[in-house]
Amino acid sequence: MRASITVVGLGSGDENQLTLGVWKTLQSAGSVYVRTEHHPVIDYLKQNGVAVQSFDGIYESRGSFADVYDTIVGQLIEAAKAGGGPVVYAVPGHPMVAESTTMLLRGRCPDEGIDLTVTGGESFLDQAFTRFGFDPIEGFALIDATALSTEGSAVLDPRMHTLIAQVYDTHTASDAKLFLMDALPDDYEVVVGHELGVTGRERIVTVPLYELDRLEGYGNLSLVWIPRAKDDSVRMRSFERLREIVDILRSPEGCPWDREQTHASIRKNLIEETYEVLETIDDDDPEAMCEELGDLLLQIMLHSQMEVETGTFNVFDVIEGLNEKLIRRHPHVFGDQGASDSEEALQNWNAMKAEEKRKAGIDVAQLSVLSGVPRDLPGLMKAYKLQKKAAQVGFDWERTDEVYAKIEEELRELKEAPEEERTGELGDLLFAVVNLARFLRIDPEEAIAATNRKFVRRFEYIEQKLRESGKSFEQTGLDEMEKFWQEAKKLSKNAGV
Known part of the structure; x- marks a missing residue:
């Protein structure tokens, strides 16, 4: 048997x-x-x-x-x-x-x-449907509370009723609360059910979300019901709502301006929004950064939606490709390779990039050493990356004093150049200065950005002083402006900026 x-x-x-x-x-x-x-x-x-x-x-x-x-x-x-x-x-x-x-x-x-x-x-679902009084055909999801602290796969859709099961103690209740707060307001009402269907012991309590882990009495027969949201504003924290809004904007019933845009017409917006994000990073302004990252995300959503309309890909294809790439290029995290430091991790990344090119039929051996540098990078950044790639195969200065000498040479050539050759000579000078930045381990883009910010602060100080004295630029001279500039310079040094 x-x-x-x-x-x-x-x-x-x-x-x-x-x-x-x-x-x-x-x-x-x-x-x-x-x-x-x-x-x-x-x-x-x-x-x-x-x-x-x-x-x-x-x-x-x-x-x-x-x-x-x-x-x-x-x-x-x-x-x-x-x-x-x-x-x-x-x-x-x-x-x-x-x-x-x-x-x-x-x-x-x-x-x-x-x-x-x-x-x-x-099952406990039968009792939940009966005691909480909702019909699962309206949309229903079941989530395991014990997995919330270790798995990131659970996603809350506020349009559906959600049950979180196995909320057996305050620790799992806390995990449930943190998970829900990512998508719902802190005061959103949730319902806790203890021992549903047990005569004389059943308890049903409605609390604002922030109090979920402050309740007592959790046990093996406890669960939480999150009623579906009737107010569409609750969905404002969901990615699906963002995708839906962009789809509407581009639809025939949407915004005339958004409908007219093409990849080319909003190309510069992507660059501008990126730099606005960088500005918030430089300013250490998290609130502004949050807003600007949203504007940058909008550009990605718009470009993706344009491709939806031609049937090539959608934003979920973008996400899928990114997820696959991140896993593939981190074999020391998701595979069996090791990486004891960031240098080894970078080597793994570059090795996987090369392998991807080989699989795509690209002969890596025939590629230029300089390949892979984006064509439209800002000038200083592109020069920096080109020089780093050339240096990897030995095409580089040996000592810093050689770079200083090259800068002096290029400066002389610029001074002596006829007018029609000055643009090229100035470019050579800037390229040599980028070389110096690389030898000094300074990012030239960051250096010029810091100087630009410094210039703005000092020039705005001049404007402020002129306003205080009731003068305009037409009513003042260079000597007075230079005096204010030096005052601003002194104040900046005292403030350490």
Whole structure:
């Protein structure tokens, strides 16, 4: 006779939720394994002569739920193979709803030569739909609270009713609260249900979200209901709402200006928004940075939506490609390679880039050393990157004093150059200055940006002083402006900027 395991559901409440079929199976079993004795039906079973063996002790001896469930399944399989009759295993609720051990058994029993039977019982979902009073056909999601602190896969859609199950203590309640606060206002009303369907012990409490982990009484039969949002403003924190808005703007019923735009017409916007983000970084202004990052994201959304309209790709293809690239180029994180420091990590990244080119049919050996530098980078940044690539193969100055000499040479040539050659000579001088920046380990773009900011501060000081004296630029001379400039310079040095 083949070994067998029968998994039955004890229902979500007291014995009144037991199905007749499950009750007959439990009565006819010699003994019953139960995942936990912390369930209202267990006392009823004992009172009616059903012997139970609990796995509660495993919870105390294992470091994670995954280890607990794996150990339980291993012991059940051993018991089934040992003979002595079919193994009956009882779990809270329905065996196929939020029950990891059932899924593990479904995966392992066929390989172990064990027949597996799963018999349903009333799940906590039945009680939730009844006691909270919502219809899941309106849209419904189920989330495991125990996974919220370790997995980032859960996503809340405010348009759907959401149940968070296995909120068994204040720690998991806190994880649920933090997860929900990413998408909902702090005062959004949520409903906590304890021991739904258990006569005399059921409790249902409505609280603002921020109080979710301040409640007492969480246990194995606790869950949280997040009613679907009727106010569309709640969706303002969702990516899907952003995609929807951009789609509307580009639609025939949308904005005439947005509809007219092309990749080319808003090309410069992408650059401008990027620099506005950089400005907020330089100013150490998180509030402004938040806004400007939104403007930059809008450019990505608009370009993606334009391609949706031609049928080439959408923003989810962009995200998919990025996710795949990040995983592929970090084999020291998501694979079996190592990286003890940032230099090794960068080597892995570059190696994967080269491998991607080979797979795309590009002969890496035939590529220029200078390939990969974007054509439209700002001049100083592009010069810096070109020089770094050339230096990697030895085309570089050996000493800093040689670079200083080159700058002096280029400056002389600029002074002596006829007018039609000055543009080229000035470019040569700037290129040499970028070389010096590289030798001094200074980013030339950051250096010129800092000087630009300094110039603006000092010039605005001149404007301020002129306003205070009731003068305009036409009413003052260079000597007076230079005096104010030196005052501003002195103030900047005293302030350390």
